[in-house]
Amino acid sequence: MRLKSVLFLAVVYGTVSLSAQNKQLLYDFYEIPQSLMVNPGVKASEKWHVGVPGISGLYFQAGTSGVTVNDLFANDGVDFTTKVRERVVDGMSKRDDFSVTNQVEAFTIGFRSRNRPDEYYSMGMYVETDVIVYWPKDLAILAFEGNGGANIGRSFDLGDLSLRGEMVNVFHFGINRKINNALRVGARAKVYSSIFQFQSKANRGAFSTTQGQDNIYRTSITADLQLQTSGVEGFLDVLDEDSTGTAGDLVNLFSKRALFGGNLGLGFDAGFTYQLNPQTTITGSVLDIGFVYNSKDIMNYTLKGSVSNEGLTVILPEDITNLNNDLWQDLVDEIEAAVPFEENESGYISFRPVKAYGSVRYDFGQAESTYSRDCGCAIAVQENRNSDLYRNSIGGQLFMMKRPRGVQAALTGFYQRRFGRTLAVKTTYTVDKYSLTNIGLGLNLQAGPINFYIMGDNLLAYRNVADSHYASLQFGFNIISWNDN
Numbered sequence: 382m383r384l385k386s387v388l389f390l391a392v393v394y395g396t397v398s399l400s401a402q403n404k405q406l407l408y409d410f411y412e413i414p415q416s417l418m419v420n421p422g423v424k425a426s427e428k429w430h431v432g433v434p435g436i437s438g439l440y441f442q443a444g445t446s447g448v449t450v451n452d453l454f455a456n457d458g459v460d461f462t463t464k465v466r467e468r469v470v471d472g473m474s475k476r477d478d479f480s481v482t483n484q485v486e487a488f489t490i491g492f493r494s495r496n497r498p499d500e501y502y503s504m505g506m507y508v509e510t511d512v513i514v515y516w517p518k519d520l521a522i523l524a525f526e527g528n529g530g531a532n533i534g535r536s537f538d539l540g541d542l543s544l545r546g547e548m549v550n551v552f553h554f555g556i557n558r559k560i561n562n563a564l565r566v567g568a569r570a571k572v573y574s575s576i577f578q579f580q581s582k583a584n585r586g587a588f589s590t591t592q593g594q595d596n597i598y599r600t601s602i603t604a605d606l607q608l609q610t611s612g613v614e615g616f617l618d619v620l621d622e623d624s625t626g627t628a629g630d631l632v633n634l635f636s637k638r639a640l641f642g643g644n645l646g647l648g649f650d651a652g653f654t655y656q657l658n659p660q661t662t663i664t665g666s667v668l669d670i671g672f673v674y675n676s677k678d679i680m681n682y683t684l685k686g687s688v689s690n691e692g693l694t695v696i697l698p699e700d701i702t703n704l705n706n707d708l709w710q711d712l713v714d715e716i717e718a719a720v721p722f723e724e725n726e727s728g729y730i731s732f733r734p735v736k737a738y739g740s741v742r743y744d745f746g747q748a749e750s751t752y753s754r755d756c757g758c759a760i761a762v763q764e765n766r767n768s769d770l771y772r773n774s775i776g777g778q779l780f781m782m783k784r785p786r787g788v789q790a791a792l793t794g795f796y797q798r799r800f801g802r803t804l805a806v807k808t809t810y811t812v813d814k815y816s817l818t819n820i821g822l823g824l825n826l827q828a829g830p831i832n833f834y835i836m837g838d839n840l841l842a843y844r845n846v847a848d849s850h851y852a853s854l855q856f857g858f859n860i861i862s863w864n865d866n
Contacts, residue, residue, distance in 0.1 A: 402482045402511070402736060403780045404440070405793040405809050406823035406836040407855065409654075409664055409740050412805050413825050413834050414491055414859050417503050417555060419738060420666035421567030422652035425501040425557045426863060429492040430832075433858040438486030438507065442838075442853035448473060470525050473516045475541045476786060480513035486857065499559040503569075506553070508576075508639065511734060512546035515786060528590040528600070539586030539604055543785050547578040547731065549673065550639035555650070565654045573646035575673045576638040577612035578731050582785045601689040604720055608682045609729050611644055611675035646673030648733055660771070662742045669733040676728040688719035740778040744771035772799050778809075789814065803827050811838070821853075832859040 408419045414430040415438050416423045432438065448469050453461070489505030519537040526532055555569035586604035615638075619630045637643070648671015654664045774797040782789045791813035799805045804826055811819040816839055823836035838853040 402442075402734070402782055403791045403793075403811070403813070404855070405778055405780060405791065405795070405811055406807055406821050406838065408738050408778055408780075409742060410797070410805070410807055410823060410825065410834075412799075412827070413832070414489070414503070414861065415486075415834075415857060417491070417557065417567070417569075419668065420652035420654070420664055421555045421557060421569045421650050422565050422654050422666065423557070423567070423664065424565060424654055425491075427491060427493070427501065428862040430490065430503075430859050430861045432486060432489035432505070433860070434488050435485075436858050437489050438484065438855075438857040440482075440484040440853075440855040442482055466525065470521050473518065475516060475518040475538075477516040478513050478784075478786075479516070480511070482509070482511045484509045489859075501557040502555070503557070504554045506551065508548065508550050510546075510548045513544065513784065514546075515541070515543040517541040517543075523588065528588070532590070533598070534589070534591055536587045536589040539588060539606060540584045542584050542606065543582055545580040545582060545785055547673075548576040549578075549646075550574040550576060563656045567650075567652050569650040571648040571650070571669075571671060573648060573671065573673050573733070574639055574641050575612060575644040575646065575675065575731075576635060577610075577616065578644070578673065578675055579608065579610040579613055580731060580785075581606070581608040599689060601687075602720060603687040604684045606684040609675075609731075610680050610682075611729075611731075612638060612678050614680045615678045644673050644675045644677050646731075646733075647671055652738075660744045662744070663740065664742070665739045666737065668736040668738075670735055671733045673731050673733070674728065675731055679726045679728055681725050681727060681729070683723050683725070684720060685723075686720035688716055690716065735783045737781045738778065740776055742774050742776035744774050746772035770799070773797070780813075807836075809838075816842075827861070830860050830862060832861045833857075 404419050407413065407416055409423060410416050411424040411426070414427060414432070417425065418438075453464050453468065484507055486505060486507040489503065489507075491501060491503035494500045494502065519541045520539070523532075523537045528535075528537075550573070552572045552574070553569050555567060557565065557567040559565045584606045586602070586606060588600075588602045590598050590600050592598065615634055616631065619627060619634060622630070648669055650666065650668045650670070652664070652666030654662060656662050774795075776795055778793040778795065780791040780793070791811055793809050793811040795807060795809045797805065797807040804824070806825075807823040809819075809821040809823075811821065813819070818841055819839045820841055821836065821838040822840060823834065825832070825834045833856075835856040836854070842852060
């Protein structure tokens with residue numbers, strides 16, 4: 382029952398939303414302090430910043446790379462079973478995935494060193510959830526059609542089973558340093574406190590049914606499957622309790638795990654910004670190079686072995702008269718001995734999903750550098766001077782992320798416009814596996830020391846959300862003090 386519960390929760394949680402973790406609107410949007418989280422080496426002009434606790438950074442994404450809600454439930458006159466067969470079982474491949482990512486920032490602060498004004502320090506804490514479930518193509522066909530008929534002789538790939546998920550609390554500290562007028566670099570150290578984690582990767586095996594010799598059919602299975610979990614059993618134990626305090630117990634367990642009471646790990650980010658000339662800038666960053674060592678609340682499930690069987694073997698007339706010969710149980714025992722299902726509590730290392738960004742930006746429409754006029758930059762700089770800022774920016778961005786079945790990539794073109802010292806707008810066009818028409822819009826508002834930003838992706842899909850493959854929303858509030866550094 383526990384294994385079924387874990388798999389059920391993983392599939393349901395994964396199918397409700399999807400995410401590539403690509404924050405293309407936030408990346409290099411340096412007027413927003415949270416841009417430090419996607420490039421520790423981004424241009425930082427603040428004297429200090431403080432995020433409004435709990436709402437300084439909220440990030441959600443949802444969608445699907447394969448079937449949409451509208452594909453299955455639209456009133457189009459097509460039978461539901463036919464839709465499932467054509468659009469899900471036959472229409473999706475094993476590289477299609479369902480996943481979810483969300484991030485909630487508990488707190489964040491940043492400040493510039495008084496003795497070393499070229500250095501900007503930032504720190505904080507956030508909770509991140511990341512789950513991905515790949516579509517098990519062959520297993521879905523086996524479940525929907527069975528192993529008879531046209532599937533006699535077909536080998537079903539058990540390696541189609543692949544999923545990974547985690548919820549982790551992240552404590553971080555970063556340094557952003559201006560090396561010279563052209564180069565800025567940054568790094569961020571991270572401590573991970575895992576709340577739960579599960580993964581089933583690198584599975585191998587096959588299931589097939591062929592013509593038999595002693596019986597009609599011969600069934601063969603070769604399996605090397607494993608599901609590793611940490612932190613899951615503790616939550617299932619609480620849910621199994623017949624108690625009115627279940628909600629409180631879940632909160633207590635969550636808090637304990639989030640504050641170093643669970644499995645721990647280490648990681649780091651790094652990034653840079655380099656100005657080729659006054660108007661051309663290149664940037665790059667790599668995030669979440671790290672791991673968690675899972676040693677507490679472990680429960681792993683394995684299915685490993687190989688067997689071929691032609692079913693019940695009946696010897697006549699001996700077996701007809703021998704009523705004590707439990708032929709079916711003998712068959713079951715033989716299969717279980719050859720392909721045993723086992724559990725263990727061995728610790729394991731889980732690696733974070735590494736992400737990388739790169740961009741080229743061209744600035745134009747130079748702001749006037751005067752004491753009395755509006756500088757045209759989206760920040761309130763000291764004495765209204767900052768001659769190296771421009772009103773307009775265009776460029777391209779590349780995003781890559783390590784996933785269980787390879788690297789997931791996205792390419793983005795963007796245009797950014799700054800209106801005075803209070804408003805900046807960024808629009809993006811992104812191409813990835815989920816959408817070829819992803820238009821996004823981000824807005825940053827600076828009202829005195831109060832900073833508010835909001836960003837949305839795939840805006841064209843909002844005409845019919847049920848038929849959308851992708852959507853995201855990100856927003857937050859900060860208090861910022863600017864300078865002219």
